[in-house]
Amino acid sequence: MRIAAFLPELLRHLFKKPATVDYPFKKLEVPKDFRGTPYLRPELCIVCRACERDCPAESIEITAVNEAEKRFRMVIHNDRCIHCAQCVDSCPTTPKAMQIDSLYELAADDRHKLKKDWVYVRAVMKPKAPAAPTASSEPTA
Amino acid sequence: MSFQIPIGPQHPALKEPISLRMTVEGEVITGADIRLGYNHRGIEKLAEERNWTQIIYLVERICGICSHSHATCYVQGVEKLMELVPPRRGMYIRYLVAELERVHSHLLWLGVAGHEAGFDSFFMYTWRDREIVMDLLEMISGNRVHYAINTIGGVRRDIDEGQKAKILEGVAILKKRSEYYFHIGASEPSFVGRIAGVGMLSKEQAIALCAVGPTARASGWDRDVRKEDPYAVYDELDFEVATADSCDVLGRVVVRVKELLESYKMIEQMVKGLPDGDIVVKAPRKAKAGEVVSRYEAPRGENIHYIKANGTDKPERLKVRAPTLGNYPATLVMLNKGFIADIPLIFAAIDPCICCAERAVTLVSARSGEESVVTMGDLRRQALARSKNAPVKGNAVWPF
Amino acid sequence: MAVLRTLLYLVVYPGIIFLFAYSTFCEWFDRKIYARLQNRMGPTHTGRFGLLQPIADFFKLLAKEDVVPEAADKRLFSVLPAIGLAVVSTAGLLLPVWNFDLAVPGWTSFPGDIIVMLYLLSLPTLVLFLAAWSSTNIFSTIGGARVLTMLFGYEVPLFLAVLSPAILAGSWRLAEIAAFYQHRPLLLLVNLLGFFVALIAVQAKLERTPFDIPDAETEIVGGTFTEYSGKKLALFRLTFDIELVVASGLLAAVFLGGFPGGAVLGFIQFVPKTLFVVFLLSLIRALTARIRVDQVISFAWKVLTPLAVLQLLATILLKGFLT
Numbered sequence: 001m002r003i004a005a006f007l008p009e010l011l012r013h014l015f016k017k018p019a020t021v022d023y024p025f026k027k028l029e030v031p032k033d034f035r036g037t038p039y040l041r042p043e044l045c046i047v048c049r050a051c052e053r054d055c056p057a058e059s060i061e062i063t064a065v066n067e068a069e070k071r072f073r074m075v076i077h078n079d080r081c082i083h084c085a086q087c088v089d090s091c092p093t094t095p096k097a098m099q100i101d102s103l104y105e106l107a108a109d110d111r112h113k114l115k116k117d118w119v120y121v122r123a124v125m126k127p128k129a130p131a132a133p134t135a136s137s138e139p140t141a
Numbered sequence: 142m143s144f145q146i147p148i149g150p151q152h153p154a155l156k157e158p159i160s161l162r163m164t165v166e167g168e169v170i171t172g173a174d175i176r177l178g179y180n181h182r183g184i185e186k187l188a189e190e191r192n193w194t195q196i197i198y199l200v201e202r203i204c205g206i207c208s209h210s211h212a213t214c215y216v217q218g219v220e221k222l223m224e225l226v227p228p229r230r231g232m233y234i235r236y237l238v239a240e241l242e243r244v245h246s247h248l249l250w251l252g253v254a255g256h257e258a259g260f261d262s263f264f265m266y267t268w269r270d271r272e273i274v275m276d277l278l279e280m281i282s283g284n285r286v287h288y289a290i291n292t293i294g295g296v297r298r299d300i301d302e303g304q305k306a307k308i309l310e311g312v313a314i315l316k317k318r319s320e321y322y323f324h325i326g327a328s329e330p331s332f333v334g335r336i337a338g339v340g341m342l343s344k345e346q347a348i349a350l351c352a353v354g355p356t357a358r359a360s361g362w363d364r365d366v367r368k369e370d371p372y373a374v375y376d377e378l379d380f381e382v383a384t385a386d387s388c389d390v391l392g393r394v395v396v397r398v399k400e401l402l403e404s405y406k407m408i409e410q411m412v413k414g415l416p417d418g419d420i421v422v423k424a425p426r427k428a429k430a431g432e433v434v435s436r437y438e439a440p441r442g443e444n445i446h447y448i449k450a451n452g453t454d455k456p457e458r459l460k461v462r463a464p465t466l467g468n469y470p471a472t473l474v475m476l477n478k479g480f481i482a483d484i485p486l487i488f489a490a491i492d493p494c495i496c497c498a499e500r501a502v503t504l505v506s507a508r509s510g511e512e513s514v515v516t517m518g519d520l521r522r523q524a525l526a527r528s529k530n531a532p533v534k535g536n537a538v539w540p541f
Numbered sequence: 542m543a544v545l546r547t548l549l550y551l552v553v554y555p556g557i558i559f560l561f562a563y564s565t566f567c568e569w570f571d572r573k574i575y576a577r578l579q580n581r582m583g584p585t586h587t588g589r590f591g592l593l594q595p596i597a598d599f600f601k602l603l604a605k606e607d608v609v610p611e612a613a614d615k616r617l618f619s620v621l622p623a624i625g626l627a628v629v630s631t632a633g634l635l636l637p638v639w640n641f642d643l644a645v646p647g648w649t650s651f652p653g654d655i656i657v658m659l660y661l662l663s664l665p666t667l668v669l670f671l672a673a674w675s676s677t678n679i680f681s682t683i684g685g686a687r688v689l690t691m692l693f694g695y696e697v698p699l700f701l702a703v704l705s706p707a708i709l710a711g712s713w714r715l716a717e718i719a720a721f722y723q724h725r726p727l728l729l730l731v732n733l734l735g736f737f738v739a740l741i742a743v744q745a746k747l748e749r750t751p752f753d754i755p756d757a758e759t760e761i762v763g764g765t766f767t768e769y770s771g772k773k774l775a776l777f778r779l780t781f782d783i784e785l786v787v788a789s790g791l792l793a794a795v796f797l798g799g800f801p802g803g804a805v806l807g808f809i810q811f812v813p814k815t816l817f818v819v820f821l822l823s824l825i826r827a828l829t830a831r832i833r834v835d836q837v838i839s840f841a842w843k844v845l846t847p848l849a850v851l852q853l854l855a856t857i858l859l860k861g862f863l864t
Binding site: 146261269 | 831
């Protein structure tokens with residue numbers, strides 16, 4: 001057992017820069033596949049509802065605004081979202097309609113302000129789209 | 142003059158609420174009692190209403206530090222039920238993240254042990270180095286905790302060459318630092334004076350009380366699910382089970398640091414020998430009826446998940462036995478005849494993940510003041526009865 | 542006129558306002574060094590370089606709610622922080638910074654004032670014990686018992702170590718001791734062993750790691766301070782800060798040659814020497830883990846006291862040799 005075995009290491013740190021990042025004045029870069037908040041690209045969505053079914057936090061809600069025009073409304077409740085990106089994985093279209101970005105500074109005063117919604121017409125499945133196993137491809141009326 | 146000190150439910154030494162009631166005389170503890178249930182969230186009930194994919198995320202959130210161990214244990218079980226064999230590359234990535242999680246958990250524990258002993262500089266240094274592992278995990282999976290890299294049938298993300306190089310770099314730095322911490326932990330006199338000879342648990346006691354994980358391995362009992370029952374890739378990797386013979390908190394520190402060094406070896410083997418191919422195999426939505434018991438060596442010990450399916454896309458029953466629960470009876474024995482000053486150290490030495498242990502099956506009898514050893518026997522008796530009467534369909538033989 | 546001057550001395554310099562300002566500066570220095578040793582930043586954003594952080598902490602505590610437990614002895618509970626503060630401030634008046642002229646001694650420099658200062662530094666420990674006792678909380682009781690147990694350990698080595706240079710200098714007056722070593726600086730090296738013993742004993746008196754047993758956060762919640770909140774806690778923390786300044790001033794006066802050169806120069810020497818002692822105390826704080834109360838007693842009586850006695854022997858032999 002040595003007395004003050006730690007001492008040289010301690011003293012060396014007096015001359016090093018601190019390891020702390022002075023957030024929020026300086027920010028760290030997030031890596032490439034960072035899971036931030038999900039968002040929809042409405043022109044690609046075929047309303048198969050796989051994301052709604054697979055979301056563990058029930059934070060995706062798809063309702064029909066107008067059945068005849070095939071107009072739907074999707075609300076993403078960002079206050080419920082757990083940022084797992086399962087919706088992105090479950091989305092069957094190529095390119096994916098559900099995407100995830102790198103935003104993580106989501107604090108707000110009111111959780112109702114954290115909801116995002118889109119109103120859109122359901123996209124038509126292109127015949128030569130490769131991996132589209134869902135059964136919601138109806139012919140356009 | 143003997144009086145009762147309550148440690149918890151709210152106490153600066155505890156990260157989560159638990160109630161330990163100690164009867165003390167002066168500074169010596171003469172009796173201890175554990176009350177659980179402050180962190181009960183009803184996860185097993187919630188799991189009965191979600192489909193197989195959603196439960197991965199639910200089960201991951203049983204614990205923040207050992208999240209991947211719960212998710213992997215569950216996914217292993219479900220893949221058995223659905224009779225899926227994930228591709229080799231997927232398995233390697235899954236267990237690579239598992240070993241990285243073991244590294245992060247042990248570094249966290251070293252810091253916590255230092256903090257409980259008042260050695261704050263050690264705490265700060267180990268947590269600074271833990272940032273290296275957290276950054277690696279963020280790079281692989283997109284998040285620092287709750288990696289969510291498992292999916293039924295494999296993993297969700299792939300690793301490319303640049304990431305492999307960064308992993309090897311990070312592990313090389315960490316190896317040097319871990320050896321330095323080993324050296325400090327064993328030779329700083331005030332630290333060793335606090336942890337040597339504290340929390341004695343002899344080998345016979347450890348076996349009788351069903352201790353798991355590093356708590357048992359520090360008493361010289363070499364139990365490790367990865368060696369006894371090698372699942373997935375562990376029969377191809379070359380590693381040793383770390384044990385120590387001193388049966389005290391110092392032994393547990395030594396065991397965890399040795400496990401860190403073994404994990405670095407395993408990570409290097411896995412990264413260098415990563416096979417090519419797919420990472421996932423398509424999983425059906427419904428599972429055939431049956432039941433399965435899935436075991437996994439979490440950083441804290443043996444994690445057991447029992448899943449029963451009935452042919453739909455939701456499970457009939459999910460039961461989780463987290464490792465910390467197995468260590469509670471041993472803790473009561475260790476606390477006896479100790480000093481008050483040693484309570485946080487002894488309790489921290491089992492690496493308590495209290496939120497993992499909050500399953501409320503038969504612990505009702507603890508409220509009446511009975512020793513928890515009886516409850517363990519209760520659980521054991523029920524488990525034996527159930528396995529005798531259960532259908533032999535989903536038997537627990539590992540095909541991997 | 543004299544009354545006004547005395548009032549000025551008592552309130553502004555070297556009185557309570559100076560002690561408040563300088564002790565918060567020493568606390569800032571201690572926290573910054575402790576953080577930098579651990580590769581962190583320490584206080585950064587409150588004021589330039591975080592200098593105002595301890596003052597901000599003090600005013601924040603003053604503004605918080607003050608809760609007195611029902612079962613506690615209310616009068617004793619409420620008056621103890623003020624007593625503690627008064628005692629250490631009085632000890633601060635005895636430091637040989639502001640009585641620089643040996644021919645014209647002020648009323649704060651008299652033969653025997655080193656003994657008075659050591660005695661005044663022991664009183665806060667008793668105040669702490671009473672505070673713990675009057676809180677009627679289990680954790681406080683254990684904290685109070687530990688405070689007194691530690692007192693039996695470190696008092697003797699501290700006294701022996703601090704009194705050895707006094708014996709060599711042949712006087713019990715701080716200003717004369719400092720003057721003696723200013724004339725013969727080489728004799729300071731004889732007292733090196735005593736300096737280390739005194740450093741460790743002072744660390745125990747100030748209840749910092751490795752001896753922060755009565756206030757062990759992870760074991761007994763707050764120890765003696767569990768039930769204190771608001772203004773009373775603010776006064777207790779200020780008491781400890783001023784005790785840090787006084788103890789490091791005492792060590793600097795006795796072991797580092799005092800503060801010669803008159804009012805201004807003396808003050809300019811006071812700051813670096815006390816900061817040096819604070820730096821060493823922070824280093825010890827970052828270096829070690831917390832030890833148990835029984836280990837403190839055995840360490841103090843098996844290691845510290847023999848070393849202090851050795852220092853005393855060396856001093857006496859040297860004194861005999863010199864005369």
